[in-house]
Structures are given as C-alpha cells and as structure tokens.
Amino acid sequence: MEGHQRNLYLYERFNARVVGVSRDDVTTLKYWGDGLGVTFPLLSNVTGFLGTYFQIQPEGKPIFGRRTVIIDKTGIIRYVRDGSPEFKDILLFLKKLNQEGGKP
C-alpha cells in the first residue's frame, strides 16, 4: 500500500484511481491506513464476497490472497497479477492503457 501511495501522482497522470480491499473491519483499516499515511480509499469487505468474485478467497481462511487487478473504464478486467505488486509493471501498463484511450 505504501508503494501505491508513493505512486499516486503517477496514477493520476494516467487517469487511474487506486482502491485497496481487505477483509479487516473499518476501524482496523482506518488505524492501519492512518499509520501508513495512505490517503486513497481502503474498502472493508468483512464478508469476503469480493474475494470470491476475484477468486482470491482461500477456502476456510479469513483473509484474501494478494492480487492486483486493473479494471478499465468500461469495467473490463485488463490486468491481473498475484503476489506483491510489481509497481513498475503496473505503471507501464497504466501508461499504455491511458495512451490507448482505455482509461482505467
């Protein structure tokens, strides 16, 4: 999340917005986000349906797997990567998407 926060000015340049999703409750996320200095939205999804939707909900575990998803302005998923975010890869993809006119 810290890396995304550092890159916010570049995401704005490429007409992209970033949102974090977690299974933590709202209060926990607020303290966690404030501690890191995160200013973009963090969504609390305690019930975990987003994890099921994005197929990152390990069975029987109260957490999500780590996955980066880029959705374009028409709602089409254009990029999916598992594990820690590859920030340079993400930025290059967003730049390309923005140049194509398919603003995320």
Place this chain on the structure above:
Amino acid sequence: MKRKVFLILCMMLVGMWLSACATTQTAQKPYRISPQGTVIWEDEFEFMPPPPDWKLLRPEGGGDINFGFMRSDLGGFPSTTTFAYDEEPFGCTAASFEGREKEFFKRFLFNAILNFQVLDRKEVQVVGGEGLQVDVEGKDPVRGEKVRARVIFGKRGDRIIGFYITQWRPMDGTYDTAAFDIFDKFVKSFKFLKKSFYETL
C-alpha cells in the same frame, strides 16, 4: 572396456564444460569499474566503492534496498556494519524530508524493536541537491545489543531516495567511526547517470 571408460570420460568433460558455460552466464555482474576506479552500476549509478573487505549485498527478486555493502566487524555478535542505497525508503511523503523521516523511522529496523534516540539531525548536500541527515542510536537492553545508524534522505526527480548505514554492537562494544567515513565517501561520490524509471514515465 577402455573405449567405454573413454566415452564416459568424454561425456563427463562435455557435461562439465556445459555447466561451466551456464555458471558464467548466470554470474554476470551488474557493474563495471571505470578507469577512475569508480563503480558504474547497471549504467545508472556511479560511486566510489568501499575497500575490498566489504561484501556486496544485492537482494534477489527485489527487496528493501537496491544494493549495499556489508562487513563483519571485530567483537562478539552482532558486530556487523551494513550500508545501502535505497530507491524507495520506507514511507510515502515526498513533500518534505522531515515528513518522510517520521514515516521512515516507524519502520526502520522495526523487527528489532529498539528504542531510538536521535543523536544529530542536519541539512546536507547529497546527489547534487538538498538532503537531510539523521544520526540515531537504538538500544535493546533485553538482548544486550545496540545499533548506531545514519540515514541520509535526498531527491531523485520528484521522489525521495535514501542512503543508510547501520552498525550493530553488543551493548558493551565500541562503534567504529571509520566505517561511517567510508559510508560518507560512498554517498558523496554517488551520481545518477540517467533519469530514473519514474522520471521517464
């Protein structure tokens, strides 16, 4: 029988030669030495290297630092000194060094759970621009260890970069200030040879 042994020997030699080729390819160095004796790192950075007793540190598959150097010091555990260049020091703020300093020290050596005391804080010149140098000492009375660190924040384009040195000692050990001089020489000699990835976007 002799012919069979000869064939096996030939096959082994070919195998050894192939494995030697593979080793050479994977061991490609990310740096070269300039005629002036400086290190040119991936054609992106130039700096004066530390003496040969310092080992190169480079995280595989990414990590908290870009690269650095480490030396085992005389004395008992944990007597070591490490310094590094970090393109993405902990924290997010790029507006001010002071803001980044606060964020950075929330995470710096976090796992060691130390009580830090700021020894000195001053403005410095680094990589051709303004910077901030912070000297700290952390102590862990339970494990009987202490660490002295110098963190230097500078700018590369719009982003804050960092250099830092940590020197660990047992609680009754003495610090080696000469290592900090070597670090300072490394930082003073450090140059960017081209724009960063972020500046080219």
